[in-house]
Amino acid sequence: MTWVPNQWYVAAWDSEVDRAPLARTICGEPIMLYRRFDRSPVAMRDACPHRLLPLSMGIKEGDDIRCRYHGLLLDSCGQVKEMPLKADRLNPAVAVQTYPVVERHRFLWVWVGEAAKADPDLVPDLWPCSAEGWAFDGGYYHLDCDYRLAIDNLMDLTHETYTHQGSIGQMEILEAPIVTRAVGNEVFVERWMPDIDAPPFWRDALRRDGNVDRWQICQFIPPSSVIIDVGVAPVGSGATPESHDQGVRGFVIDALTPESENSCHYFWGMSRNFDTADTGFTARFRAQQGGVFLEDVEILEAQQRSINANPDLKLRGYNIDEGGVKSRAIIKRMIRAQEEPAPEAKERIAAE
Ligand code: FES
Ligand SMILES: [Fe+2]
Numbered sequence: 456m457t458w459v460p461n462q463w464y465v466a467a468w469d470s471e472v473d474r475a476p477l478a479r480t481i482c483g484e485p486i487m488l489y490r491r492f493d494r495s496p497v498a499m500r501d502a503c504p505h506r507l508l509p510l511s512m513g514i515k516e517g518d519d520i521r522c523r524y525h526g527l528l529l530d531s532c533g534q535v536k537e538m539p540l541k542a543d544r545l546n547p548a549v550a551v552q553t554y555p556v557v558e559r560h561r562f563l564w565v566w567v568g569e570a571a572k573a574d575p576d577l578v579p580d581l582w583p584c585s586a587e588g589w590a591f592d593g594g595y596y597h598l599d600c601d602y603r604l605a606i607d608n609l610m611d612l613t614h615e616t617y618t619h620q621g622s623i624g625q626m627e628i629l630e631a632p633i634v635t636r637a638v639g640n641e642v643f644v645e646r647w648m649p650d651i652d653a654p655p656f657w658r659d660a661l662r663r664d665g666n667v668d669r670w671q672i673c674q675f676i677p678p679s680s681v682i683i684d685v686g687v688a689p690v691g692s693g694a695t696p697e698s699h700d701q702g703v704r705g706f707v708i709d710a711l712t713p714e715s716e717n718s719c720h721y722f723w724g725m726s727r728n729f730d731t732a733d734t735g736f737t738a739r740f741r742a743q744q745g746g747v748f749l750e751d752v753e754i755l756e757a758q759q760r761s762i763n764a765n766p767d768l769k770l771r772g773y774n775i776d777e778g779g780v781k782s783r784a785i786i787k788r789m790i791r792a793q794e795e796p797a798p799e800a801k802e803r804i805a806a807e
Pocket of ligand 1: 503505506507522524525526539
């Protein structure tokens with residue numbers, strides 16, 4: 456398995472899910488999402504307990520769902536309410552698996568693994584998506600590639616210069632040194648560009664001329680998100696890599712959710728702390744960002760096809776790949792930690 460079990464994964468944007476079922480495979484499990492009348496979200500295995508027809512093809516009856524094949528009726532907790540033959544006795548063993556689901560930071564998160572371990576406090580802290588004073592919006596792409604290739608891509612922005620040649624690429628990104636460090640289960644790749652000419656986008660946002668300090672700090676948050684702290688501050692305003700709220704700032708948000716070993720869901724967006732009430736800006740930026748990320752989609756899917764076509768060749772890591780390599784090492788460590796028996800169990804085995 457290439458993903459970490461017993462984690463919260465983004466299953467959908469909050470706005471994608473309503474009364475009608477949405478089918479989406481998360482970490483290899485077909486799941487159906489919908490909302491009850493009180494707007495609370497439901498995540499249910501997308502397979503009828505009878506003959507496994509996807510329940511997402513079914514008929515909503517209030518908060519319940521009726522299978523479109525033989526009419527089994529299930530409530531929103533996954534319990535049977537009516538058997539196909541009305542005369543049949545209700546068998547309480549007839550049920551469909553439901554998943555813990557929470558709504559946070561504008562996304563619906565589904566817990567994939569043992570439900571008893573689902574703790575809402577463990578939802579990855581994508582705070583810029585929901586914090587006061589920040590404006591956030593974005594979109595969704597389906598990617599035909601291993602989600603870890605997308606993480607590699609986001610943890611190494613040198614690709615901007617070539618992949619995004621026609622849009623946001625800039626030579627100066629290649630000139631700035633990068634510092635990569637792992638802190639606990641997170642990885643930071645930091646690029647600090649002091650005293651440079653502000654690119655047009657940031658000069659407009661800052662609303663003043665003159666040189667700036669510019670930064671790009673990629674942060675891998677397990678199990679599969681990357682947020683990129685970007686912005687500029689006027690030179691001499693005291694901005695440092697640790698603290699930089701003197702100018703204008705944004706966070707590029709990227710939540711990757713594995714669908715299968717070779718495909719994933721990409722939830723992307725941008726949160727910013729300037730011109731936050733300007734909804735026109737939000738819409739224009741979203742369209743522009745969507746265009747830039749389509750350039751990544753083309754690269755990542757072609758890379759996956761090439762990996763599949765060259766099974767005898769290995770991926771190599773150069774210096775620029777350190778962020779991705781460290782992130783993958785954390786993912787691997789977290790997967791292994793779940794595979795190992797718990798310490799008491801180990802002791803018991805040793806004592807036997
Ligand atoms: S397959 Fe759903 S009721 Fe038969
Ligand atoms: Fe990119």
